[in-house]
Amino acid sequence: MTGATIALTGPDHRAAFRVATFADVLRSEWTKLRSVRSTFWALTATVVLGIALGAVISAATAHSYATFSVSQKLSWDPTGVSQAGVAIASLAIVVLGVLCISSEYSSGMIRTSLIAVPKRGRVLAAKALVFAGVTFVVGEVTCFVAFFVGQALISGHAPHAALGDPGVARAVVGGGLYLAALAVLSVAAGALLRHPAAAIAVMMAVVLVLPLIAQALPDSWRNPVTEFWPTQAGMQITNVYHSAHTLQPWPGFGVMCLFVAIVYAIAWTLLDRRDA
Amino acid sequence: MIEARGLVKRYGSTVAVDDLSFSIRPGLVTGFLGPNGAGKTTTMRMILGLDAPTQGSVTVDGRSYRDLPAPMREVGALLDAKAVHGGRRAFDHLLCLAQSNGIARRRVDEVLCTVGLEDVARRRAKGFSLGMSQRLGIASALLGDPAVLIFDEPVNGLDPDGIHWVRTLMRELAAEGRTVLVSSHLMSEMALTADHLLVIGKGRLIADTSVDEFVRSSSQQSVHVRSPQAADLAAFCREAGATVDAGTAPDVIEITGTDSAEVGRLAAAHGIALSELIPVRASLEEAFMELTRESVEYQAAGAPR
Numbered sequence: 001m002t003g004a005t006i007a008l009t010g011p012d013h014r015a016a017f018r019v020a021t022f023a024d025v026l027r028s029e030w031t032k033l034r035s036v037r038s039t040f041w042a043l044t045a046t047v048v049l050g051i052a053l054g055a056v057i058s059a060a061t062a063h064s065y066a067t068f069s070v071s072q073k074l075s076w077d078p079t080g081v082s083q084a085g086v087a088i089a090s091l092a093i094v095v096l097g098v099l100c101i102s103s104e105y106s107s108g109m110i111r112t113s114l115i116a117v118p119k120r121g122r123v124l125a126a127k128a129l130v131f132a133g134v135t136f137v138v139g140e141v142t143c144f145v146a147f148f149v150g151q152a153l154i155s156g157h158a159p160h161a162a163l164g165d166p167g168v169a170r171a172v173v174g175g176g177l178y179l180a181a182l183a184v185l186s187v188a189a190g191a192l193l194r195h196p197a198a199a200i201a202v203m204m205a206v207v208l209v210l211p212l213i214a215q216a217l218p219d220s221w222r223n224p225v226t227e228f229w230p231t232q233a234g235m236q237i238t239n240v241y242h243s244a245h246t247l248q249p250w251p252g253f254g255v256m257c258l259f260v261a262i263v264y265a266i267a268w269t270l271l272d273r274r275d276a
Numbered sequence: 277m278i279e280a281r282g283l284v285k286r287y288g289s290t291v292a293v294d295d296l297s298f299s300i301r302p303g304l305v306t307g308f309l310g311p312n313g314a315g316k317t318t319t320m321r322m323i324l325g326l327d328a329p330t331q332g333s334v335t336v337d338g339r340s341y342r343d344l345p346a347p348m349r350e351v352g353a354l355l356d357a358k359a360v361h362g363g364r365r366a367f368d369h370l371l372c373l374a375q376s377n378g379i380a381r382r383r384v385d386e387v388l389c390t391v392g393l394e395d396v397a398r399r400r401a402k403g404f405s406l407g408m409s410q411r412l413g414i415a416s417a418l419l420g421d422p423a424v425l426i427f428d429e430p431v432n433g434l435d436p437d438g439i440h441w442v443r444t445l446m447r448e449l450a451a452e453g454r455t456v457l458v459s460s461h462l463m464s465e466m467a468l469t470a471d472h473l474l475v476i477g478k479g480r481l482i483a484d485t486s487v488d489e490f491v492r493s494s495s496q497q498s499v500h501v502r503s504p505q506a507a508d509l510a511a512f513c514r515e516a517g518a519t520v521d522a523g524t525a526p527d528v529i530e531i532t533g534t535d536s537a538e539v540g541r542l543a544a545a546h547g548i549a550l551s552e553l554i555p556v557r558a559s560l561e562e563a564f565m566e567l568t569r570e571s572v573e574y575q576a577a578g579a580p581r
Contacts, residue, residue: 019345020377028376035368036361108359111326112416115353116376118325118342275327 022122029126033100033134042096043134046089046179047142053085054146058153065158078161079168079240082150086175086238089142093135093179094203097186100131102196114276124271128187128264135183139176147172167240170249174237177253181234182207185260188267207231230259277302277455278323278424282332285318285479292318294479295332300457300472302423305450307470307487308459311568315479316459317355320428323457324353336424348377352417353426357409357433362402366393366412369401374419387415392441406433414445424455431465443469463564467491477568491560499531499539502552509550512542530556 033039058081065076101124104110117123147163154160163169186203193199211232214225223245226232234256236242237249247255278300285293293315300306310316321327323334325341333340336351344350360369370384388394391411396404404412410433417425427446431439446469450456460466466473466487473490475483483490503509506527510520518534531539536555543550 017346017349018378020347024378025376028372031368031372031375032361032364035365035372036363038363103361107361108356109361110359111355112359112373113376114326115324115355116348116373118344118347273328275321 020117022126025117025122025126026130028117029123029130032127033130036103038099038103039096042092042099043138045092046135046138047145049092050085050089050142051146051149053088054082055085055149055153057084058082058150062154062157075241076159077239077241078151078154078159079147079165079171080238081154082147082161083143083172083175083238085146086139086143086179087235089139090179090182090207091204093139093183094186094207095200097131097135097183098190098199098203099196101127101187101190102194102199105194106196111276120271120276121268124187124191124264124268127191128184131187132180132183136176136180139179140173143172143175161240165240167249171238171240174249174253178234178238178256181253181256181260182231185230185263188260188264191267191271192263228255230256277338278334278336278426278457279338280319280323280332280334283319283322283329283334284331285315285322285327286330292479293322293329296476296479296481297332298474298481298484300455300474302455303450303453304471305446305456305458305469306472306474307466308457308474308476309463309466309564310459310461310476310482312461314461314476314568316461316476317428318479319476320353320355320426320457320459323426324351324355326355346377346420348373348379348420348422350420350422351424351426352420352422354410354413354417354430355426355428357406357413360401360409360412363400365398365400366404367397369412370416370419373416377420379419383419383421387418390418391415407435407438410434410438410442414442422454425449425457427456427458429459429461431460439465463560467560475564475567482567490563497532497535498556499534499536500528500552500554500556501531501539501543501550502528503543503548503550505548508546509539509543509548512546512548513539516542528552 058078061081065073068076101110104113113123114120151160151162161168163172189203190196190199193202211225211229214222214229217225226245227247233247233252236246236252239246239249242248246252280296280298283293283296284291296315296319308316308319318327322329323336323341336344341347341351364372367384367388370387371381374381374384385394388397391414393408393411393415396408401409401412410430414427414430417427431442434442446456446458450471458466458469470487472486473483474481485493500523501509502523502525504527506523506529510529513520513531513534516534516538519532521530521532523529536553540550540553543553
């Protein structure tokens with residue numbers, strides 16, 4: 001023992017304690033995130049996939065630009081091409097976001113966490129905030145590096161973009177924003193479903209499978225999906241050019257944020273009410 | 277001080293905890309005893325705010341756990357030693373818990389030394405034996421230097437050295453004036469560690485008593501006698517007010533309601549030769565089993581009821 005004496009129970013012994021704050025929980029969640037290896041690997045995968053895939057696709061499409069038809073040349077989007085890896089990188093964020101809370105359920109750590117912080121909303125909020133913050137920084141780095149590498153590979157073979165071109169800076173910054181919103185959604189889904197495999201499967205369905213299925217549907221079904229499906233709507237913020245049957249960048253991102261907020265609220269309510 | 281009033285927990289139609297009321301006082305080790313499935317862990321989970329009671333309430337120093345402003349500084353708990361993320365190093369596990377309650381980083385090193393894990397502080401928890409995990413769990417309970425400590429089966433998986441260490445630690449913590457609640461399904465363990473006992477079975481309170489009292493009231497004495505004149509001695513003993521049961525052989529009797537000295541005196545007075553005279557004391561374990569026999573959840577087929 002430390003030899004520290006403690007006051008017996010009574011109305012006054014709490015006066016000596018510092019009340020635990022939300023900032024304490026944020027610090028704790030940051031330690032949790034950085035102290036498991038899966039964080040490092042998932043974030044490395046995000047950066048590497050995002051940059052490398054963007055570079056490969058940029059180089060490949062730029063070299064075949066000369067053979068493009070007129071309509072293909074008209075819809076040439078050098079920013080979008082250089083950011084092509086971001087969609088794949090987002091899968092690593094989904095997996096990590098789901099795991100950072102559902103792994104606590106599979107290991108039982110969640111009980112230890114909730115005994116330490118019985119105000120449960122703080123645990124979820126701190127996890128979501130810390131992970132979204134890290135994702136935002138990693139996402140912005142990935143998007144900007146992918147952009148500059150991509151444009152360097154494109155230039156000389158096809159028209160390339162510059163950050164000063166209309167909508168380009170917003171699209172590149174938007175990549176990090178989209179990933180951060182996806183990060184919060186993944187944490188909320190992990191808290192909601194509690195089983196890592198189930199939560200990852202549902203998130204993959206939301207991000208990848210349902211939009212793909214929608215492509216096979218008739219227009220009358222497909223158009224509302226591409227317009228309002230939360231992740232599709234949110235992706236608009238990463239596009240320089242507006243295509244038919246999609247929302248404008250910021251309203252689209254707003255739709256995604258609204259959806260994230262709803263899922264988060266459900267996760268928060270259930271976390272608070274369910275036996276842990 | 278932990279106080280429960282009319283605590284009930286139902287899972288569907290199963291009643292895990294049935295109208296429990298108790299108060300657990302500081303300065304004592306209180307043993308929370310009951311067979312597997314008696315509701316010990318559920319009760320502890322309700323104390324710690326993990327499960328919401330179906331009815332009733334439980335408070336720590338007058339507040340419900342979820343309202344404590346600095347929970348780890350008031351209550352330290354070890355529920356499940358394996359409830360840690362296996363990929364995290366022991367030090368980081370304790371650090372993230374300490375940070376969540378604003379507890380200084382050096383306290384992590386202190387508790388690692390207290391539980392003897394300082395050499396494996398940088399190892400990942402998935403490589404830990406059950407005994408090491410128990411020590412890590414105890415370390416996390418001690419982080420906030422709390423006045424109330426709750427341990428669920430803390431000696432599970434420990435070697436004899438470890439068991440001795442936990443017992444000593446519990447006694448020290450109580451001697452410092454803290455409230456210590458320790459659950460176990462082993463009466464013999466509690467007899468060595470606890471001052472006070474809370475015995476439950478099938479979710480109900482069976483006994484709330486000091487260990488001494490429990491031992492005195494429940495350890496029945498009997499006298500085992502072997503004699504060629506067993507039948508005669510039996511008659512004299514009955515005359516003296518004792519109860520006599522037939523033994524395992526015709527020349528053996530089991531006498532209760534008196535002691536071996538009295539039986540020896542009776543035999544000498546009547547010139548009866550004795551070949552065996554053995555005082556038999558029921559073990560605490562037997563007394564506990566007797567007490568909880570009605571409330572054991574699963575019994576082996578053919579087990580005596």
